[in-house]
Amino acid sequence: MEIQLDTLINIGTLLLGGGGGAFFTWRWQRARAKAEAKAAESSAANAEQDVYQQIINDLKADREDMKANYLDVKRDRDEIRQERDELRRRLDSMEDNIRKLKDDVDRNRRQLECLRPMLCGRAGCPDRVDVTVSESGEIRTKRKAKNDS
Numbered sequence: 001m002e003i004q005l006d007t008l009i010n011i012g013t014l015l016l017g018g019g020g021g022a023f024f025t026w027r028w029q030r031a032r033a034k035a036e037a038k039a040a041e042s043s044a045a046n047a048e049q050d051v052y053q054q055i056i057n058d059l060k061a062d063r064e065d066m067k068a069n070y071l072d073v074k075r076d077r078d079e080i081r082q083e084r085d086e087l088r089r090r091l092d093s094m095e096d097n098i099r100k101l102k103d104d105v106d107r108n109r110r111q112l113e114c115l116r117p118m119l120c121g122r123a124g125c126p127d128r129v130d131v132t133v134s135e136s137g138e139i140r141t142k143r144k145a146k147n148d149s
Contacts, residue, residue, distance in 0.1 A: 107135060114139050 111133040132140045 114133055134140070
């Protein structure tokens with residue numbers, strides 16, 4: 001079996017024409033697929049980076065909100081403490097006033113107790129004696145002038 005030169009050329013042309021084209025097409029498709037894969041990978045990496053950046057920005061915003069809320073709470077707490085202290089001062093002052101009023105009432109009661117034996121039911125009683133009661137309850141009598149009636 002003799003292979004003629006025409007047959008070899010035809011086979012070579014077929015291989016180089018069809019097979020060579022297929023080989024180069026396959027290489028080109030492979031390079032294109034790699035480029036698309038790298039572009040997709042880069043795009044995914046950028047998208048992931050964008051997600052991370054957004055998370056960081058959200059965390060910063062939340063931190064600022066929490067800081068502002070903390071300052072508001074701290075300011076409110078300080079105001080409440082001031083109001084509490086003012087109310088305590090007012091309560092102490094009121095308790096002091098109540099103690100003073102109780103002392104005044106006790107003093108007045110003691111003075112009335114001292115005066116009770118000297119009360120006279122007759123308005124023009126000549127035996128009536130004017131007295132002065134001190135704050136401690138001490139009684140001092142005033143002498144009537146002889147002209148007084």
